[in-house]
């Protein structure tokens with residue numbers, strides 16, 4: 049059996065820098081504090097996202113990263129306009145909502161239509177063809193709070209395809225209950241998509257308290273009328289891009305270790321937890337590994353662009369770099385709360401390394417798992433190359449309180465938990481980048 | 491010494507209905523659920539406040555209250571318009587804010603000016619005369635979380651008079667850190683006022699995360715420029731009104747017990763905790779007392795109008811009813827969390843009743859106090875008549891997370907704590923309304 053090639057002396061140094069990161073890492077906070085303050089919201093394909101790339105390149109260069117590069121690509125860009133909703137009758141009052149990405153626009157003076165409520169995606173599916181003609185569909189599917197984020201897989205389809213399904217049954221617009229676990233008046237945006245042959249309709253998410261209120265109205269009346277104004281626009285093709293940078297290894301001929309996050313954010317918040325924190329964590333970890341001594345393999349960080357609107361950056365990177373083998377990929381895109389579990393996809397082929405990683409992070413409160421790491425969104429290249437993958441699973445209990453809302457701001461990051469992330473990443477990336485043998489043998 | 495006149499049998503009945511209210515009161519929830527769903531926001535002087543009065547009269551009548559009346563009065567009404575803020579340089583990004591009541595308007599296309607930051611009211615006071623000419627003042631005074639709400643007295647002046655003070659030193663606009671203890675992107679509105687001879691300027695509150703962000707920008711740059719659009723309007727004199735109703739006592743010649751709340755709310759939320767809950771609690775308690783048997787004194791509920799914008803309703807009531815003596819007044823206007831303390835203003839003159847009240851509510855976890863009850867906002871008449879007052883102090887630990895924000899919605903009310911309020915009110919109002927002797931002897 050293979051044994052990890054990291055020497056006892058190297059391991060000691062890595063342990064020490066990881067321990068130090070836990071106590072006093074300042075890189076990650078500096079990054080996310082700076083990005084959210086000096087750039088703030090940075091929606092894909094917009095000038096704000098370009099400012100974020102410029103900011104990130106400057107930061108990476110100042111920290112001493114090598115080969116800091118921007119790799120542009122083109123994408124289709126949708127931007128928010130006016131968004132207003134008002135119950136016209138029988139209980140006139142405004143409701144708070146935000147348009148979903150790819151929503152169609154109403155006329156400037158809006159539309160008024162009767163609301164038909166569905167308490168689940170399944171109930172909408174069961175609605176007869178044509179039954180929503182002229183109506184606004186309201187899909188009020190509750191999301192469950194979970195540590196591993198599995199509630200998103202359960203409730204997510206309401207946002208991803210609910211409006212398209214409503215449109216296919218004749219609805220003139222769709223409003224969904226926010227896919228989120230909080231009860232604040234801060235609705236959750238995110239992309240939606242319409243099936244081929246179905247014309248997009250105006251689609252928006254109500255905050256949970258507003259969805260509760262609309263549901264109570266529908267319990268009292270079967271003739272609730274809603275006035276809706278949504279004026280988003282499609283800008284056509286605009287420029288986005290990835291930012292990459294490296295800690296060059298002692299043997300650059302070996303396939304590198306790829307660390308990914310996404311630099312774009314939705315427009316409502318300042319993108320602190322989604323995904324400023326992820327970029328902060330990976331960049332901080334790369335620096336701490338370098339502080340322990342030049343790693344054997346190159347560590348490449350990928351700040352992907354335009355993840356939120358269709359993983360444009362991850363796909364562009366995979367295409368542009370298809371011929372360059374990657375040893376192993378890791379992504380951070382689930383907030384800034386502590387890492388509770390480590391998974392790999394090479395326990396079968398490289399049990400020794402799998403076990404060494406688990407053992408190395410145990411002191412940070414991270415448990416091992418026999419579950420196979422699944423690809424992060426921006427690791428398209430790892431999927432294409434069927435290469436190594438490590439998942440450092442973060443606690444997602446509170447993530448969907450904030451995800452894609454105006455509330456995704458710096459104050460939501462706990463510096464102590466952020467440093468735990470950096471420490472775990474430092475340890476794991478340190479071991480992987482100093483591993484001489486294949487990470488995931490074929 | 492006086493002794494309370496309530497018989498043991500009456501006390502037993504009151505104890506029983508209060509215990510029952512703790513377990514299963516449904517009136518209070520029915521009221522606040524209905525009001526927030528069927529009316530929602532109900533700003534003073536607007537058509538929405540009239541809908542609230544109509545709704546309340548219907549509800550009170552349906553519950554069997556006697557003498558359900560509306561007492562109109564005229565008031566000056568200010569309404570919100572467009573509100574937008576954007577940092578122009580050096581870190582372009584939008585900020586979330588809401589106009590404060592009585593704010594002046596900017597031109598429709600806004601104003602752009604340099605921001606001058608003050609980290610306290612005292613720092614603004616220390617700014618030299620004329621030093622803010624052409625600038626936007628930013629007052630970033632943190633509010634402390636307290637159980638008794640004393641943090642509001644400390645931070646409140648920033649909102650009440652901060653913009654006026656900035657205007658007097660030449661500022662073209664003022665933005666304040668929200669007077670609130672949360673960290674959500676839901677700013678806290680509320681009224682502000684300008685001194686005589688000082689022309690109103692545009693005045694708004696940033697959410698706490700936005701105030702944090704602006705403060706971080708000011709740490710980095712002494713030339714932060716903000717673009718501000720606020721287009722509120724003064725509507726002139728419009729109609730508001732109070733709603734009153736009674737449980738008629740066995741001896742209507744005795745001065746009544748007056749229970750007050752306010753029916754208007756700020757426009758951003760649905761006014762669940764401020765002050766739908768207060769009206770719900772007092773109306774529910776009055777009904778439970780009646781269930782124990784017709785009280786000796788009349789219990790009058792006053793749903794005051796237009797409290798938020800200057801206690802118009804409380805003052806109108808005091809003026810219209812100046813000649814009618816009130817025995818004792820109580821107000822509920824501090825949310826829906828549990829009552830933790832009881833205070834009266836008659837411990838000196840009527841110690842027996844003071845002690846009987848304390849003893850009666852001890853089983854609900856309420857403690858007595860030697861502090862003298864201070865008047866509730868809508869109890870102007872109690873102040874004028876120097877008559878009896880009882881304060882049932884609620885736990886305000888979380889109140890200023892929600893106060894005057896879009897987040898003041900039904901889901902924030904804990905039904906268990908709401909019922910504890912109703913139980914304590916039932917007990918106290920039951921004893922007061924069955925007391926034959928003077929409550930607060932001269």
Ligand SMILES: [Zn+2]
Pocket residue numbers: 310322323355381382
């Ligand atoms: Zn993300």
Ligand SMILES: [Zn+2]
Pocket residue numbers: 322356452
């Ligand atoms: Zn996202």
Ligand SMILES: [Zn+2]
Pocket residue numbers: 752764765797823824
């Ligand atoms: Zn109030």
Ligand SMILES: [Zn+2]
Pocket residue numbers: 764798894
């Ligand atoms: Zn208030």
